[in-house]
Amino acid sequence: MALSEIFINDFRNLAKVELQPLTRGFNFLYGQNGSGKTSFLEALYYLGHRRSFRCLSAERLIRYNSDRFNVFSSINDQNGQAIPMGVERLQEGDFRVRINGEDIATISELAAFLPIRLINVHSHHLLEGSPSFRRKYLDWGIFYHNQEFNAVWLRFKRLLKQRNAALRMRASPGELLSWTGEFAEAALRFHQLRLDYLGQLLPFLRAILSKGLSPFLDLSELSIDYQPGWDLRESYSELLAATLFKDLERGHTHYGPHRADLCLKINRISAKEVLSTGQQKLLVCGMIFAQGALLAKLVNKRPIYLIDDLPAELDLQSRSWLISTLAEQQAQIFVTAVEQEAMSGILAQVGSPVKMFHVKHGTITEMSSSEQDKNSIRLL
Ligand SMILES: Nc1ncnc2c1ncn2[C@@H]1O[C@H](COP(=O)(O)OP(=O)(O)OP(=O)(O)O)[C@@H](O)[C@H]1O
Numbered sequence: 001m002a003l004s005e006i007f008i009n010d011f012r013n014l015a016k017v018e019l020q021p022l023t024r025g026f027n028f029l030y031g032q033n034g035s036g037k038t039s040f041l042e043a044l045y046y047l048g049h050r051r052s053f054r055c056l057s058a059e060r061l062i063r064y065n066s067d068r069f070n071v072f073s074s075i076n077d078q079n080g081q082a083i084p085m086g087v088e089r090l091q092e093g094d095f096r097v098r099i100n101g102e103d104i105a106t107i108s109e110l111a112a113f114l115p116i117r118l119i120n121v122h123s124h125h126l127l128e129g130s131p132s133f134r135r136k137y138l139d140w141g142i143f144y145h146n147q148e149f150n151a152v153w154l155r156f157k158r159l160l161k162q163r164n165a166a167l168r169m170r171a172s173p174g175e176l177l178s179w180t181g182e183f184a185e186a187a188l189r190f191h192q193l194r195l196d197y198l199g200q201l202l203p204f205l206r207a208i209l210s211k212g213l214s215p216f217l218d219l220s221e222l223s224i225d226y227q228p229g230w231d232l233r234e235s236y237s238e239l240l241a242a243t244l245f246k247d248l249e250r251g252h253t254h255y256g257p258h259r260a261d262l263c264l265k266i267n268r269i270s271a272k273e274v275l276s277t278g279q280q281k282l283l284v285c286g287m288i289f290a291q292g293a294l295l296a297k298l299v300n301k302r303p304i305y306l307i308d309d310l311p312a313e314l315d316l317q318s319r320s321w322l323i324s325t326l327a328e329q330q331a332q333i334f335v336t337a338v339e340q341e342a343m344s345g346i347l348a349q350v351g352s353p354v355k356m357f358h359v360k361h362g363t364i365t366e367m368s369s370s371e372q373d374k375n376s377i378r379l380l
């Protein structure tokens with residue numbers, strides 16, 4: 001998937017943007033603090049998610065003194081067909097998302113159409129944050145990989161919500177037990193989808209992590225364990241029955257796939273406790289690229305990568321690893337940095353196609369190739 005044309009109006013400080021990005025390779029945006037780089041990535045993210053990664057209220061995204069923002073694009077799908085897509089949000093709350101002239105009702109339809117991966121200053125939450133970040137990571141991959149996933153996930157979520165509401169209302173044990181079979185069945189199916197996905201993901205993860213990361217990160221002792229949310233030696237429905245009174249006391253279901261976690265350890269110590277900030281960033285990027293590589297192999301879809309402030313926290317060698325690993329994804333990539341010099345030399349070295357854009361006071365200008373050459377630093 002790739003955006004072949006991008007039009008943005010009145011999104012944050014971006015009054016009017018018209019851009020023809022590379023559909024494969026690096027689109028590198030650089031500019032001073034506050035120029036609009038993150039806003040540009042945020043607009044693309046909004047197009048694929050109908051929400052921002054920075055704030056909950058879409059009103060904040062409308063440029064000051066404007067009554068609406070819109071983001072339009074033409075998307076090249078995996079068969080090379082161009083499909084128009086757009087999203088518009090009005091100050092009074094109305095919004096519209098259209099793909100190929102049709103209104104889109106659900107976010108899952110939108111996400112299914114346009115897989116986007118964002119890497120930014122918060123991405124280390126994948127290692128450091130609560131297990132919910134790692135569950136979301138897994139579920140993102142399964143969503144694209146298995147058409148059954150959305151229905152299974154929605155069913156499990158609905159039944160869990162119902163069971164928790166009944167526990168809080170102190171429903172009778174008899175009533176609660178009568179639902180156990182259906183709930184356990186949904187939970188086990190959900191768990192099975194995660195296991196199947198992990199089985200396919202792990203070789204990709206190992207390949208990406210072991211290949212280039214070794215100079216900066218000794219991953220020989222890396223272990224990745226999946227904790228399903230309960231002890232698998234026990235039957236889940238029997239466990240639910242055995243812990244029913246405890247669940248009634250707690251007012252929620254304690255065990256199940258909603259408590260699952262993916263544990264990354266180095267020498268048996270949690271990765272977040274031993275890795276430096278830059279190493280964490282590389283590991284997280286490796287995890288995300290592994291999912292992208294699997295997606296490309298299984299369903300011939302490549303996510304669009306948005307990488308905000310790529311050089312942050314990384315030395316030259318680490319940046320170089322990141323850029324060359326990204327280049328291997330053969331995807332459409334948008335990267336930002338404050339300084340052009342922080343990236344241009346490395347990008348030139350990788351040999352992947354690159355387009356550079358200068359962002360200044362909310363306007364985005366494509367640099368001609370002679371200007372790109374003039375500003376790049378030859379490293380080899
Ligand atoms: N609704 C809005 N309307 C107009 N301008 C806004 C709005 N919301 C934020 N801004 C401004 O948009 C500018 C661009 O912010 P953005 O975060 O995109 O900058 P950036 O280029 O990513 O900077 P940095 O390098 O510091 O990360 C900021 O000056 C911000 O104050």
Ligand SMILES: [Mg+2]
Nearest residue numbers: 037038039308
């Ligand atoms: Mg920024």
